[in-house]
């Protein structure tokens with residue numbers, strides 16, 4: 021046991037002697053988290069997004085403002101015309117809005133589609149617009165009742181008073197039948213962390229085992245009173261320590277710098293990632309034991325980890341991938357790791373739904389570890 | 399009792415008999431030299447003794463216990479210095495020593511204090527904090543040697559520990575090994591340098607093509623050639639056939655014969671001047687005859703028909 025720890029700690033020290041380690045472990049994945057987070061962003065909570073709407077309020081009285089507040093309450097992100105580029109839809113409130121409504125006449129609020137906007141956003145906006153209008157009407161009716169059914173005499177104060185009251189019946193409309201898609205840093209952080217964790221541990225593990233087989237260090241270790249299993253476990257333990265450093269760095273940076281909400285169960289997130297580190301480290305030792313040339317080992321590790329990352333959903337959410345790809349992901353540790361992480365981070369679920377992915381990952385880890393022990397040689 | 403006994407060791411790689419029925423013993427305080435050219439089977443022998451390779455046949459007994467009946471026990475007794483520089487180039491000399499000490503079973507504290515002692519003994523104290531990558535070839539060899547010594551092994555296996563370094567650095571290492579010998583360590587020393595075998599080793603085994611051809615002290619090996627002097631004839635020997643010379647082979651043993659040179663030793667206790675007279679009377683035109691003490695090279699020459707060049 022002591023030798024396992026000694027070997028692991030020594031390897032960790034060696035990994036950090038190479039300057040390129042810092043680029044591979046921290047700089048590069050961080051850059052990808054950052055840029056992919058922007059490319060794939062959606063404002064707000066991914067399970068209840070606030071789609072952006074461009075607003076043109078031409079009303080001269082207070083009802084226009086009240087309608088805008090109601091739209092905000094219903095979960096719309098109101099943009100003023102300077103930000104028109106990012107809007108999915110546009111709402112125009114006419115100048116006679118207050119006058120006509122107070123007079124009991126119908127007023128037409130304009131609702132326009134903008135070219136190239138996402139369908140799902142548009143649907144969400146329509147639903148919320150309808151809800152806002154219904155709410156507006158009921159507020160007006162309630163306020164009118166207080167003024168002895170003289171709608172034309174409602175004041176802004178009275179209406180605001182009514183709007184402040186909690187709804188007796190609350191309607192919470194979200195996407196039904198389908199999970200929301202993780203987005204922004206909440207997607208790019210776990211995605212890139214899973215990819216680079218696997219890639220780095222495979223490369224570092226594979227290259228160091230291949231190099232130490234070449235220069236005789238593994239043979240030298242073997243003439244010491246250390247069993248082969250202790251040696252393999254020491255190597256994998258060292259790689260898991262390296263993984264732990266990377267995991268710690270990204271969770272802290274993700275939370276404190278990028279402001280990713282890691283969900284309520286950070287220990288479960290960490291545990292899932294550590295088990296993935298076990299898988300990656302074991303695969304690295306396996307590849308380094310089977311192939312002799314370091315170049316081939318590194319090439320193979322990059323290829324395998326990129327494939328597993330892409331097919332496992334590290335680059336794009338599997339929710340939007342074709343069913344075949346979703347099935348392939350079921351055979352990959354990356355797919356299961358992301359399944360668990362998205363549950364914990366994006367869908368805010370407790371530990372429960374992350375247990376199955378964790379168990380599957382443990383099976384991957386155990387298999388890879390056994391194979392590494394089986395094929396380990398000098 | 400011998401610390402290491404090797405009995406009928408055999409290892410083949412496909413058609414190559416890398417080690418073929420090798421047997422010898424190494425006793426405490428003794429340096430046993432395994433002398434042989436490239437590919438003779440030295441490293442393969444050491445690999446089998448240290449458990450890196452399982453012999454196809456034969457047995458390795460360490461301190462009375464067969465190696466494979468308790469490998470971990472045997473490994474605790476021995477220190478192995480590999481032929482290649484198997485050390486961490488990115489770590490300092492001290493870090494290397496301490497790490498390998500912990501691998502040999504020392505506590506961190508013991509490893510530290512032993513590392514300090516060894517750095518001193520190997521005259522590396524002032525470079526202890528530099529990474530090994532920046533060391534000279536000789537310094538790397540010394541660290542490579544030191545890394546096997548932290549647990550004070552009773553049995554030390556050295557695989558060509560001076561290969562590829564300058565004479566001064568080599569002398570340093572040999573001096574250091576003599577001090578280990580003096581402290582009672584049993585040492586198996588492989589080399590293809592004649593001079594090292596002659597000056598360092600108590601007993602020498604000559605190995606070639608996997609076979610141990612002869613074994614003994616330097617004196618014993620020299621006596622195999624018949625006495626303590628050799629005669630070197632220079633002549634035109636292209637057509638010469640010593641076996642047809644009348645009675646020649648009953649009086650002399652041919653060590654080597656080339657087109658220009660004939661090396662022989664006298665059989666039986668005969669006077670050198672008489673031998674010289676014999677040689678001058680041979681049916682060839684002798685240009686020169688010299689006398690010399692037989693070297694290990696001559697022994698090797700006689701055993702293999704080839705020279706073991708440095």
Ligand SMILES: Nc1ncnc2c1ncn2[C@@H]1O[C@H](COP(=O)(O)OP(=O)(O)OP(=O)(O)O)[C@@H](O)[C@H]1O
Pocket residue numbers: 411414415416434435436437438439440441442443481590
């Ligand atoms: N793993 C192996 N596979 C195949 N052949 C091998 C292997 N190891 C050694 N040999 C062969 O066995 C023979 C003995 O090799 P060995 O390394 O023991 O020689 P050596 O005496 O140590 O030589 P050197 O002085 O060059 O180190 C050589 O012919 C070598 O090619």
Ligand SMILES: [Mg+2]
Pocket residue numbers: 440441442481557
């Ligand atoms: Mg060798």
